[in-house]
Amino acid sequence: MPDILKRLFSPPSFEDDSKTFQAYLLFVILWGLIFVPVPYVLYVIFNSPEELNRALLQTVIGELVNLFLFYLLHRGYVRAASLIQVGALWLFFTVTAITGSGVMGEGYLLGYPLVIVIAGILTSGRTTFGITMLSLVTGGLMVYAENNGILVPSHRANLTTTWVISLAIFPMGMILQYLSRKVVQNALKRASASEERYRLISGVTTDYTFATEVDPQGGVKLVWVAGAFENLTGYTFEEYIESGGWTKHLHPDDVEKDAQDMAELRQNRNVRSEIRTYTKSGEMRWGRISAHPIWDKETNSLKGIVGAVQDITHTKAAEEKLKQTMLQQSAILNGIPDTAWLKDKDSRYIEVNEQFARVVGLKAEEIIGRSDFEIWQKDFAEHYRTSDLEIMRTGQRIYMEETQIDGKGREYWVETIKTPIHNLEGEVVGTVGITREISDRKKAESEREALINELEAKNAELEQFTYTVSHDLKSPLVTITGFLAYLEQDARKGDFARLQQDVSRIQQAVDKMQSLLRDLLELSRIGRLMNPPTEFTFTELVSDALELVRGQIETENVSIVLEGMDDIQVTGDRTRLIEVIQNLVDNATKFMGPQTRRVIAIGSLKNEAEERVFYVRDNGIGIPPEFHERIFGLFNKLNSSTEGTGIGLTLVKRIIEVHGGHIWLESRPGKGSTFYFTLL
Incomplete structure (x- = not known):
């Protein structure tokens, strides 16, 4: 219950300020209309009891309509409630006039003006005009009906009745006058706030708009400016005109460019240009000009220009600084004899040196902005992208040795070092890499490895050779030594048969040793x-x-x-x-x-x-x-x-x-x- 009463006695609020204000106006009018019937009902009770039923019926219907409008208002249907309010009031006073004193009664003479004023406050001008015309037409019809006996007034209003009704109508008029003043004050407040916002924006923005007129002789006259004109030029509008205007403040090197822009405008073409001008203090500033021609179709000629000027001095300074940085960076990269590059976080090249361009077989400017997939073979590109993503993820430098294929299809060995690039917040925003060809080194390493393997094989072979030679040479020597002893014994005994066998065995051992030495000699000669x-x-x-x-x-x-x-x-x-x-x-x-x-x-x-x-x-x-x-x-x-x-x-x-x-x-x-x- 307390919440219902609070809502009933408090105007609703919405996110839209305009809607909230409209709801406030209707809220005040509704409360005024609730109390309007009170003096009239009291008068009827004490002076015209025979009209009490009619007065009470009118009052009940009016209050029910007001309560319904309160409901719509708090539900957010502000415009609908306003239209219903105006329509219901007009209908109420129309019925009152027809069933009462006609055009001479209070319903017409006091009620209709009240409705028209409320319509002017709550609705649009078109709706107010419609209500006004409808009231005049209705009044005319009632006059016609009375003159021809079609409509017979039930009674004629007396002075006391008129005064009693004015007790209700005049306070309502006061309320409406108050609301009208609130409307004006709100409009002035919004205009003042808008002007203040405009002033604040103008104080911090670096842009201004302008309009010019072109006379039949081709002369250009500045008509008005808006925005940060004074901040940008240092002049007031009047001072700027007196000092010679736009052309007198151009940088000498941009006079011809401005003339070309003007020629474009005279051809009914839009212009977007960057021009240098001087301020009142003599400071040179860059401006980005966006100009649109106003074309006279009758004379088929330029009759004016509207446009905007944006201060881009700081942008130009930053661009120049960036350009110098890029030149220094390029000089450093080109001073590196190896292949070097810079990439952004999307693995697109933002700078490469001349050696990189030679390897790829393209010009450096043709590589900028491309990804590895637009330069290298797919398998190489995928490998490079994977390593870039690894750097982005870990923020750590990587070193690798890998093969690469240049623009001519030659495959060669390289060693690559990739390092992350960090911004001021420590985030990885790109990579820098250097690649050096190591084909000769790899070849030397391969040859060294082959030599080592060959040497190890030779050493193993030599060990086997030494062992075998010592064993195989030792065997016939043992045979010879043994049979020499037998030879001596058999000679002393005079056993010539055994002696002959001993000599034969010694000869076989010598032949075997000779064959072994011959093969070893042949082996050593090969190569x-x-x-x-x-x-x-x-x-x-x-x-x-x-x-x-x-x-x-x-x-x-x-x-x-x-x-x-x-x-x-x-x-x-x-x-x-x-x-x-x-x-x-x-x-x-x-x-x-x-x-x-x-x-x-x-x-x-x-x-x-x-x-x-x-x-x-x-x-x-x-x-x-x-x-x-x-x-x-x-x-x-x-x-x-x-x-x-x-x-x-x-x-x-x-x-x-x-x-x-x-x-x-x-x-x-x-x-x-x-x-x-x-x-x-």
Whole structure:
């Protein structure tokens, strides 16, 4: 209940100030209208009891309408409530006039003026005009009806009745006069506030607007200015006109540009330009001019200009400072012999040096604003973007070595250092990077690694060589030493048969030692002592090698099959390459096995890379996979009972490698063996 009473006696408030004020006006009028009937009802009770029912009915209807309007008002329907209020009052006084004294009664003479004033306060001018005209027309109709006996007034108002009704109407008129003054005061207050806001804005803004007139002779006259004109120029409007106006304050270097802008306006074209002018104190300031021509269609000529001037002096100073910074930055970047760049947080290039542009194959200005995806191949671009995002996330510098492809398609090694760029708040806003080509270093590292691996292999081979040589040389020496003792004993005894056996055993040991030393000498010569390279066919090479092992081939009853020879040209040390075929064939005949048909195939083919591959294939006993690499090692004999020193395949491998090729074995036990090799 208290809330209802509070709302009833308090005008509503809304976010819209204009709506709130309109609601206040209606609120006051409604309360005034609630008390208007009181003097009239009291008068009727004491002086005209016969009209009491009519007076009470009018009062009840009026108060119900007022209460309904209070409801609409607090619900926010201010405009609707205002229109209903005006309409209801007009209808009330119309009915009162028709059922009462007509145009001579208080309803018409006092009521209609009251309605018109309320309409003027609460509604628009169009609505007020409509109510006024409607009242005049209604009055005319009532006069016509009375004159023709259509409408007969129920009574004529007397002076006392008129005075009593004025007791209600006049206070209401006072209320309306008060509200009219409030309307005017509110308008003045809003205008004053608007003017104050305009003054404050003008005091802090750096823009002003202007308008000019152009006379038939083409002269331009400044008509008015608004905004921060005085702040920007230092002149009052009058002082500016007296000092010569716009053209007298132009920077000498911008006079021609201003003339070009004026020519554009005379062609009925908008102008947007940046001009330097001087202020009253002599200070030079930059202004951004936006001018729009006012065109006279009758004369097809310029008759005026409206536009705005924005002070951009600080912006220009900042641009110049930024330009100097960028020039210094560019000079620093171009002074770096390596590839260098700056990127924003979106990984778009904002600055690159000349070396970067050369690598990419574009001009530096063509790279600015592009992303890695617009410059590099997709896989490289994705890698670069990933590293940028990592820097953005962690704020840490990164170092990496990677391959890169330049604008010509050349792939090379680089080392890259990327560092985050922080703003004053410590946020990462970009990256700076430097890349240096390290292809030569990588090549040197690779060569060093290869040399280290080769040296380690040589050392291992040397250790094996030392061990084997000492062992294999020691064995015949022990034999010789032992049989020399037997030789002495048998000589003393005169046992010539045993003596002959001792000498034979010593000779075998010497031959074995001599064979070992000869093979070791051959191995040491490969790579150091080579015959000059010559050209010959692979067929000739195979023929010479087979001639050297013909006796062994015939003894072992081995068939030789030549495949895919086709007079293939070979370049190299013919003698050494003959040794390769000779050793491979010799090796094949030793491990043929018990099969009746023994075959060795020699030929060539091309692999998937179109590389020429030579081979020697047999159908012998085969070699288990675990020995495929081992057999090329020094002194590695899979069967110690066979003849030879175990150096043959080592010699073959060394000769092939000296000729820029490589050799490998494919074999399975019981399925024979195939030695493949290539030559440069």
